[in-house]
Amino acid sequence: MRVILLLLLGSTCATAPAHGTWSDRTLRAAEDGVLCAHRVPAASCVLDHPELAADFKRAGDWCGEHSVPESQCLICHPDLTFDPLPALTSTADVRWLTNDGAAVGPLPALHVTGKVTVVDFYADWCAPCRKVDRHLFTLSNARNDLAVRKLNVVSWETALAKEHLRDVPTLPFLVVYARDGREVKRVSGFDLAALDAALAEASR
Ligand SMILES: [Zn+2]
Ligand SMILES: [Zn+2]
Secondary structure, X not given: OHHHHHHHHHHHOOOOOOOOOOOOHHHHHHHHOOEOOOOOEHHHOOOOOHHHHHHHHHXXXXXXXXXXXXXXXXXXXXXXXXXXXXXXXXXOEEEEEEOOOOOOOOHHHHOOOOOEEEEEEEOOOOHHHHHHHHHHHHHHHHOOOEEEEEEEOOOOOOHHHHHHOOOOXXXXXXXXXXXXXXXXXXXXXXXXXXXXXXXXXXXX
């Protein structure tokens, strides 16, 4: 049964969770940057705090095979990283437009007038998304002509995913707009070189 499920998931996205759903409990605990010996955020580690397991299980965030939360299972998700993201400065223009996979309507309407704009489709279970976030957050702290609009897809079944990701093979999915609103490029997956090239073109 698991094999069939994996095949189905594999056909739509290489990074979709294999089992268990993801809650934000682990990533929320990552904000203080303290990791335990198990390489997960210390405050949320169920191996150190077994009393937390029931809450993760109730949220469906549980890997039954390895007896840890799905969002902490480094066996199922070996490239997970919990290093804290750079703190955003007061001038960084980074905003979350949806956190629950709600539809957002046509993407060009999300362009911010006069700014290079990156529309950033991501999910908490997407490790490459977090690496791209690190890059985008650092850039946003350094330049005030850049706007990042974050859209939490949550899963491939949400209204947002059905609205915009039907033909997108993997997350993150980034749509880059120039200052004048012209769409410059779409980047799918972890490709910082392509993202930087798109940003350079958008900034011309
Ligand atoms: Zn631990
Ligand atoms: Zn697992």
